[in-house]
Amino acid sequence: MARHDAPPSRAVDPWAAFGRLVAGVAIYGTIGWAGDSWLGTEVLLPVGIVIGAALGLWTTFLGLRQQ
Amino acid sequence: MIRADVIRAEFTPPGPGDFDLAPLFGGTYAFAKPGLQLILAGVLVFGFFALTSRRAAMVPGRLQFAGEQAYGFVRNSLARDIIGSQDFMKFVPYLVSLFFFVLINNLFGLVPFFQFPTFSKAGFAYGLAALTWILYNGVGIWKHGLAGYLKHQSVPGGVTGPILLLIVPLEFISNLLVRPITLALRLFANMFAGHLLLILFTLGGEYLLLESEQLLYKPVGAIAILLAIAISFLELLIQFLQAYVFTLLTAMYVQGALAEEH
Numbered sequence: 001m002a003r004h005d006a007p008p009s010r011a012v013d014p015w016a017a018f019g020r021l022v023a024g025v026a027i028y029g030t031i032g033w034a035g036d037s038w039l040g041t042e043v044l045l046p047v048g049i050v051i052g053a054a055l056g057l058w059t060t061f062l063g064l065r066q067q
Numbered sequence: 068m069i070r071a072d073v074i075r076a077e078f079t080p081p082g083p084g085d086f087d088l089a090p091l092f093g094g095t096y097a098f099a100k101p102g103l104q105l106i107l108a109g110v111l112v113f114g115f116f117a118l119t120s121r122r123a124a125m126v127p128g129r130l131q132f133a134g135e136q137a138y139g140f141v142r143n144s145l146a147r148d149i150i151g152s153q154d155f156m157k158f159v160p161y162l163v164s165l166f167f168f169v170l171i172n173n174l175f176g177l178v179p180f181f182q183f184p185t186f187s188k189a190g191f192a193y194g195l196a197a198l199t200w201i202l203y204n205g206v207g208i209w210k211h212g213l214a215g216y217l218k219h220q221s222v223p224g225g226v227t228g229p230i231l232l233l234i235v236p237l238e239f240i241s242n243l244l245v246r247p248i249t250l251a252l253r254l255f256a257n258m259f260a261g262h263l264l265l266i267l268f269t270l271g272g273e274y275l276l277l278e279s280e281q282l283l284y285k286p287v288g289a290i291a292i293l294l295a296i297a298i299s300f301l302e303l304l305i306q307f308l309q310a311y312v313f314t315l316l317t318a319m320y321v322q323g324a325l326a327e328e329h
Binding site for chain 2: 052
């Protein structure tokens with residue numbers, strides 16, 4: 001039983017990466033789209049999607065590095 | 068000749084419409100087969116564990132041994148290993164019930180006369196994921212307080228400065244909004260796809276083998292039926308695996324909500 005007294009293994013939810021990517025693209029894509037329709041431009045949506053995906057990847061990396 | 072043409076039915080490929088079953092009876096509280104299976108699964112899980120633990124003895128009988136093996140599997144390999152020996156006991160009842168409830172509902176997909184995985188109806192999967200969502204958020208708020216918990220779930224450790232402004236909404240949405248949806252979708256989509264595949268191979272095989280008059284189609288139909296049997300075994304594995312994954316992720320979310328500050 002002694003080996004179970006150790007702190008729990010910091011198991012990683014593999015779907016967290018998916019959630020972060022989807023959330024990043026959804027939020028910053030929406031912000032970009034809103035900016036586009038406000039300013040009448042067409043570049044902010046793709047820029048928002050790329051930024052969101054990049055941030056999602058980066059937070060996934062941070063989360064894994066912490067383990 | 069004309070009569071034979073009328074009798075020969077066209078093959079209608081199975082689709083999502085095959086999942087809309089007629090209610091079993093009328094009235095205000097009408098429900099269809101999946102609803103009955105849901106209730107039956109609850110009764111079976113309760114009945115099994117009540118029966119196996121009713122006359123618990125120091126030296127377990129065969130029934131008690133089976134019950135304890137089932138309970139011990141979830142308790143040790145899911146609850147204790149994920150949540151940790153400090154807090155896990157509080158969550159064992161929920162996790163054990165959850166695992167066997169999902170497992171039995173999934174297995175209904177292969178049991179004769181039922182042959183319908185309950186969670187291939189998305190609504191049930193969302194309901195089940197909502198329970199897990201309430202549990203892990205409730206546990207987190209109880210442990211850290213509301214403000215502390217929101218900070219815990221949306222501010223990742225090791226990040227400082229203005230970049231936090233970009234990260235916080237992302238973490239918040241991914242940890243509190245996307246999680247329950249993917250949890251439900253994974254279970255629903257696996258059950259839905261597996262069942263559709265089985266319908267396709269059995270109905271298609273039956274049509275080719277018995278109803279088409281092209282002689283060459285008949286061996287193809289036989290192969291399709293054989294494949295349907297093989298897929299049933301694959302489904303058995305997936306049904307177990309999805310019950311396991313659902314419970315595993317529930318335990319992980321609880322552990323994440325309970326974890327100390329980074």
